[in-house]
Amino acid sequence: MPELPDVTVYVEHIARRTVGHTLERVRLASPFLLRTADPPIGAVQGRVVSGVSRLGKRIVLALEGAERLHLVIHLMVAGRFRWKPLGAPVPGKVGLAAFDFGAASTALVPDGGTLVLTEASSKKRASLHVVRDEGLRALDPGGLEVMGATFEAFAERLRSENHTLKRALTDPHLFSGIGNAYSDEILHHARMSPARLTQKMPDEDVRALLAAIQEVLAAWTDKLRERSGEFPETVTAFVPDMAVHGKYGKPCPRCGKPVQRIRYADNEMNYCPTCQTEGKLLADRSLSRLLRGDWPKTLEELEARKAGRAEPKAEVRAAPAAKRPRA
Ligand SMILES: [Zn+2]
Numbered sequence: 001m002p003e004l005p006d007v008t009v010y011v012e013h014i015a016r017r018t019v020g021h022t023l024e025r026v027r028l029a030s031p032f033l034l035r036t037a038d039p040p041i042g043a044v045q046g047r048v049v050s051g052v053s054r055l056g057k058r059i060v061l062a063l064e065g066a067e068r069l070h071l072v073i074h075l076m077v078a079g080r081f082r083w084k085p086l087g088a089p090v091p092g093k094v095g096l097a098a099f100d101f102g103a104a105s106t107a108l109v110p111d112g113g114t115l116v117l118t119e120a121s122s123k124k125r126a127s128l129h130v131v132r133d134e135g136l137r138a139l140d141p142g143g144l145e146v147m148g149a150t151f152e153a154f155a156e157r158l159r160s161e162n163h164t165l166k167r168a169l170t171d172p173h174l175f176s177g178i179g180n181a182y183s184d185e186i187l188h189h190a191r192m193s194p195a196r197l198t199q200k201m202p203d204e205d206v207r208a209l210l211a212a213i214q215e216v217l218a219a220w221t222d223k224l225r226e227r228s229g230e231f232p233e234t235v236t237a238f239v240p241d242m243a244v245h246g247k248y249g250k251p252c253p254r255c256g257k258p259v260q261r262i263r264y265a266d267n268e269m270n271y272c273p274t275c276q277t278e279g280k281l282l283a284d285r286s287l288s289r290l291l292r293g294d295w296p297k298t299l300e301e302l303e304a305r306k307a308g309r310a311e312p313k314a315e316v317r318a319a320p321a322a323k324r325p326r327a
Helices: 006-017 135-138 152-157 165-170 180-190 203-228 285-291 299-308 313-318
Strands: 022-028 047-057 057-062 069-074 079-084 095-101 113-119 125-129 260-264 267-271
Touching: 006 047, 006 079, 006 113, 006 203, 069 135, 125 135, 152 313, 165 180, 165 267, 180 203, 180 267
Parallel strands: none
Antiparallel strands: 022 047, 022 095, 047 057, 057 069, 069 125, 079 113, 095 113, 260 267
């Protein structure tokens, strides 16, 4: 899912091409995309874009008029934007909508064009809301903007509930724009366990975490900016040079030991035991259940077990459980 760095770069590109331009027409290709009925989608047509911004992980286009309206787009997992010549067709299958912007001689980029929204997934989860100012406020989950946050504001949010770091960082009500991918990268950069509890963290660690958040998000925003070229066609959180996210089994770029993962629901979390958890493996609940507690507690143990395991998996499952004392 596009997060703060990806969405920021989209916002910059879309702003450069649409601010000062008239949104002439909206072409909806998917009946599931639009989630609001009032104001009607037709009300945004013929209005000039006054600004483009990020609201959490959403992208917001503000449209001037007697009463300001906003187009709010959430890309969810597989939603992406493309920039095409004005009037370009909505691509079949993946196309959700097209937004046609006319030429504007006084704008930064005078040419018009079409912003195409696609979603390369059978699950159509991306959304479009058309709202007034108060509707926009209602869509704001209220997460703290981390890039300019002070230590005090950050610490207060972090300790407002006693969660694991992974959960706290990815909660949109606590922090804005951080999701599964960048939270993995942030925690690896900070050398902190994703399972650490937020209310037990001393000030110096909270300070180090905030610095890691700002460094990682700024570095990735810069990297994505450099790569985006004319328009960020391929912006995505699954970038090949991430340190741990999506890198299960690959060597950690800092210590060379294999990256581990925990899968939960339809997501996963990646971390380096050597760099982040003093070598301890975090228990994967589903796997722990399957192995009936017979789960290695350290990377060394896991490696030794893998090395010594020529026998099929069934034998591991059949091995008597709970012989190993729980650490
Ligand atoms: Zn490492």
